[in-house]
Amino acid sequence: MGFFGYVAIVHITISEYAMLKFLSRPAVKLVERYLPDPYVFVLLLTLVAAAAAIAVERQTPLAVMRMWGDGFWNLLTFSMQMLLVLVTGFMLANTPPVKRLLQRLAAKAGNAAGAIVLVTLVSLAASWINWGFGLVVGALFAKELARQIRVDYRLLIASAYSGFVVWHGGLAGSIPLTIATEGHFTVDRIGVVGTSETIFAWFNLAIVAALFVVVPLVNRLMLPDDEESVYVDPALLKEPDQEGMTRHRPADRLENSRGLAWLVGIPGLLFLVDHFLLRGGGLNLNIVNFLFLFLAIVLHRTPRNLLISLQEAVKGGAGIVIQFPFYAGIMAIMVQSGLAQSLSEGFVAFASAQTLPFWSFLSAGLVNLFVPSGGGQWAVQAPVMLPAAEALGADISRVAMAVAWGDAWTNLLQPFWALPVLAIAGLKAKDIMGFCLVQLLVTGVIISLLLTYL
Template sequence: MLKFLSRPAVRLVERYLPDPYIFVLLLTLIAATAAVAVERQTPLAVMRFWGDGFWGLLEFSMQMLLVLVTGFMLASSPPVKRLLERLAGKAKNAGGAILLVTVVSLAASWINWGFGLVVGALFAKELARQIRVDYRLLIASAYSGFVVWHGGLAGSIPLTIATDGHFSVEQIGVVGTGSTIFSLFNLAIVACLFVAVPLVNRMMLPDDKDSVYVDAAQLDDTPPARSRITRPAERLENSQALAWLVGIPGLIFLADHFLLRGGSLNLNIVNFLFLFLAIVLHRTPRRLLDCLHEAIKGGAGIVIQFPFYAGIMAIMVESGLAQSMSEGLVSFATETSLPFWSFISAGIVNLFVPSGGGQWAVQAPVMLPAAEALGADVSRIAMAVAWGDAWTNLLQPFWALPVLAIAGLKAKDIMGFCLIQLFVTGAIISVGLTWF
């Protein structure tokens, strides 16, 4: 049945889903129009919100570009490529490849979302080199594992409210991760998704006549062989000692960060880890630079689109539109149904504000008073917003950009499969938040 349903979904998305750049332009116009029509803001005020917030994600844009580049360089290093090759060899057929890449992506995303995005895409490429499998579904499977990130170790909302001094601490206090990430209901949702998401991807595997394959030779990103060294500068570029004199101290810093200082795994640390492992494992600066040249080609979408999303977020927040949307959806909720409606409202807001931390700042002033008034569990409401934020990433191409850049595909190639997962995972999460 899922194979039957996925065919029209794929055709629909391939025909009507525009390039992510067009998508973000349309979202900009929709948000601006809604701010004028619903919030009674003047066009001048909306334009100012948009322009003032346009560069609000510059730091995050650079972080995401580095996720793409450093992850690509690390996975292209000889030792990691051999490891991926051996792991990919565990899959004996197309169905096994779909299951394996989904499980790897789910596990990596639960540990850290940036880690999961890159590892899943790079592992999918390695599987495509070894096994004849529909390349669109393979990459969609790698991306679908991202749905668990906000219920995992790096979930920004549960980690925020577990931090002393967070912006709503006077209202709800410090809510430990034992009540959110490691709560029974959240672990049950994660466990169900670890079973359901791989199986759904496997059941969507197209027949051979409907599959789209990729030539393994097109996926080869091995840098060209270097010519004989003739200049002193080339000796520095090919110096293993120079690379290790910088790379090894970077790894020692990471050991100090985790072991002696008890540091956490955040996006900057993930990028630092990827970069310095790549420096060491590539062994020479020249090999790293050759790999960098290939990696940077896929970053154009991040560079041009993320500022537009920052502008959309500013319109949604400053105009009051995001708050009005949230208030409207929870206005008729009960104590039992509030987690569900919080989840749905977060999923809708996420289409315009695709940032977990930013979304909590917008929705917390609405959700927390509603939870207190109805006597609902605050930790469950916070996780409902977290899951809603993660859920509609299966529809919103914002987070797919690094994956698509690594894979060399367009959003329309994978979002048809993700649309099926959107409905399946939405049902599982809704039941989990309401009944578990």
């Protein structure tokens, strides 16, 4: 059918679902008015988690404070990885060849409706391959679209972020990959569960396919009228000049040396060839960052051009640096106090074999607001969900994927994962989360129904 056929179907469907645009208005206004900055949001979550651990789990304030403080730095490695996702992805997209590619692809959108649909599809596809890849590619492509097409910038960036909802049902989903690995921590209970039963299971592929249709459609239908739209001046999105200054000092010649960049960059790319082709390695966050960095080194052609791009890239990383330690502290409270386990048990208590995936999905969505880490969340919920699945005779692989989809689902509301996107776009969480709230409601219905009845 092709991209333009897809856009035509979207246009045909508008008259049937025009109410969606009107429903998005109060959601956008509500979030713009009441959603605080992500830093304030994480402070509030910290207080809520601490108070709940004291009130529900009967922990002492001293014990909760120690859990929080001891766990505060547990995400340092991950924080650096996320910062590098932002920086290396920005530098790669700022290379001349990639900019030309993004420009040609953006030109295919044609108008505002096409831009919304196209950026959503690109983000969905990239996120299904790898979540870090999807976050950066979607945001950078959205900026290029905004340079060429007059379109509501808030919805454009929200559309780029909304594709992230499929990541845990894709190739880099941490829960299905964990239980497919020999020696995983629940192997004695469930054995090794292959990806044919999770990522490539019929029910999971059906969810992914449904979201590839519905998410772009919903984004398109939320496109505001011209008088309600918020546009950005394309001049504000202009990237800095990449050409380094020509000077005559030996040090300046080194900074502008293509040979030096290629002598380091090309071996880095050869390492990736060895990793994928000869050793059969997979695509993880470190490999994504390695790929972005060494492609940027080669395609920028000189160290000076790379450094100019780096100076621009690091400006948006402050939110990641300061907020991720707070989330590490929240995770420590939720796990060590028993609060996350109690939440999961509360949802499972009244489930049946058929409805356990549904309640697992909802419980994972709630836990994800406080523990925004797929692997960490599975470590918390598996000891509750797996015995329940065995006792009820439920499909264990479906229950595991329900937890995975619940983790991905409420990322539409949790600004933790939106930080790299917002940093690249130059927006605040309140600018996009109203649109994401509508997607949260729509995708929640679709995912839960297909998990339960398909």
